[in-house]
Amino acid sequence: MSLAQGYAVHSNTAPLVPFSFERRAVGANDVRIEILYSGICHSDLHQARDDWGGALYPMVPGHEIIGKVVEVGAEVTKLKVGDFAGVGCLVDSCRHCGACDHDLEQYCENGPTFTYNSTERGSDQLTFGGYSDHIVVEQRFVVKVSEKLDLKAAAPLLCAGITTYSPLRHWKVGPGQKVGVIGLGGLGHMGVKFAKALGAHVVMITTTPEKGADAKRLGADEVLVSRDAEQMKAHANSFDFLLNTIPVSHDTNPYMGLLKRDATMCLVGVLTELDPPLAGVSVIFGRKHLTGSAIGGLAETQEMMDFCAEHGIVSDVEMVDIQNVNEAWERMAKNDVRYRFVIDMASIKA
């Protein structure tokens, strides 16, 4: 066991405060990682506030972790001391169901173990996330991170990155396709970068015209302002794929109208009810698909990290010291970040 220093919330109304806790000893297949950078995901705030129910306190958030391997167990072959490593939303799964057998640990039929706000498999021990100085994780759930990447800006790849990369790959986005990314935030800005790198014609779809210039800087070929009825009409029935990153309840019907026949819109941001509701007519006429996707499996997360190293893709980040994390959450709640806060974990020693 090792004593870890982090920040936790102790109730759904409490701020993040310093918190000390034990990490498990490094087992034969475990890797101990000194955390260098920890991204701040909007779902950290949702879970701390118990917006989705089932919150477990004390809660140490953080599932966009980049660090350096400082200790490995006897059976570890994937990484060695000194390697840069990443940990995302998952730290374990059953490893023997149909989903795990297909490297889709995020859909583990027995329920994956999340990096925080979860319990270790077969125990009541809470899992604690990346707002802390180190973490111990089984090697299957650790990815290697290339030194070619800007490490601090690579942290959000572990959640915002894989959450957008996985559906773009699964639905085979590529050259010759017109792809829309709906919502320009932590997820959306990665969606634009990936869709562009995969060769698609990328349209940023936003309610905020002011974000247009930024969207083009990120790689968007066009900007579509969704509140402009004329623009929406001009793009009707023209998209091969839509990646919907909006994190709150919204009307999906206008977006379904943008899809070609037989095309798909994939939700990655909103877990709650879609209100106003979807109308049957929005999918029936044109045999359109509404679907969703959750993060990605570990093999695909590694593939994404390698893709990012090859294409020079990282997130646009604003660095923050851990002592200022509550202010960062407040700004994130107001959508006041372009596009991801990352905690410089060196600050925890200050």
Add this chain to the structure above:
Amino acid sequence: MSLAQGYAVHSNTAPLVPFSFERRAVGANDVRIEILYSGICHSDLHQARDDWGGALYPMVPGHEIIGKVVEVGAEVTKLKVGDFAGVGCLVDSCRHCGACDHDLEQYCENGPTFTYNSTERGSDQLTFGGYSDHIVVEQRFVVKVSEKLDLKAAAPLLCAGITTYSPLRHWKVGPGQKVGVIGLGGLGHMGVKFAKALGAHVVMITTTPEKGADAKRLGADEVLVSRDAEQMKAHANSFDFLLNTIPVSHDTNPYMGLLKRDATMCLVGVLTELDPPLAGVSVIFGRKHLTGSAIGGLAETQEMMDFCAEHGIVSDVEMVDIQNVNEAWERMAKNDVRYRFVIDMASIKA
């Protein structure tokens, strides 16, 4: 031109009453059909009552038409006088868009011409449907009907049949798959028959336990009562495909929970808003698809008619004289028919 005798509604509150009108002269590519049987579809009532908006009066409903060819134009090659013929929901389309080019006239990008409650292409002339003694239709929009079929029971194949056959084929339902048909009515009872004939393991999913025995008679291997939480739990994450025939707004979330990872639920009954709304979580965890499908193209409608002749599939029908059609509508509205009313059009001469 020829004088037709039928039944029409003249407003969204009026009953069906006798109505005489002109059919166009038989053009070079047209077929004139003496109507023998006309199915009563729930959408006849929706449109007569203007539930979907845009109703055009006077309205002669009916888009499940079986009849005998009595006259053909000079260019007609598909049918000859004396053949049995079927007409469904469509009587024309633009014939040159991407959808029409792929034999998907129902998704015509310029809007198909419906059999009734529509206007002829390039004119203000209303189209009038099958609650009448004859109809004139361009040959592309007429299918051949085998004499092997029970003709009166074949009428509903033109809408209820193709509406369920098309998605089962499009999503490749077949042996080794567990397929659920949700809702046992005009559409649902055809869905069960087709899914069974295609080789799937068929589960009838209904709110009405009393329909269980009937579902098994129709070919269902199992019955799942959707109001029984224990049964729903036992079938969670187990279906390869769900055909949802419920014609009214309902909660789709419990049904999404029945699907396997990456599997699809297809709506064919409900055009209006799905309330309570779908939750993002219902599609995100398991990458599940909610989609829909509208009737079918003409080539596929012919394929279905031939499939039915080969497998001896028709609808379960209750015959009604045209003079009693208002009572049939009332009973249909109360779901009091197993499973389709068909008008014996000989009665119009009474």
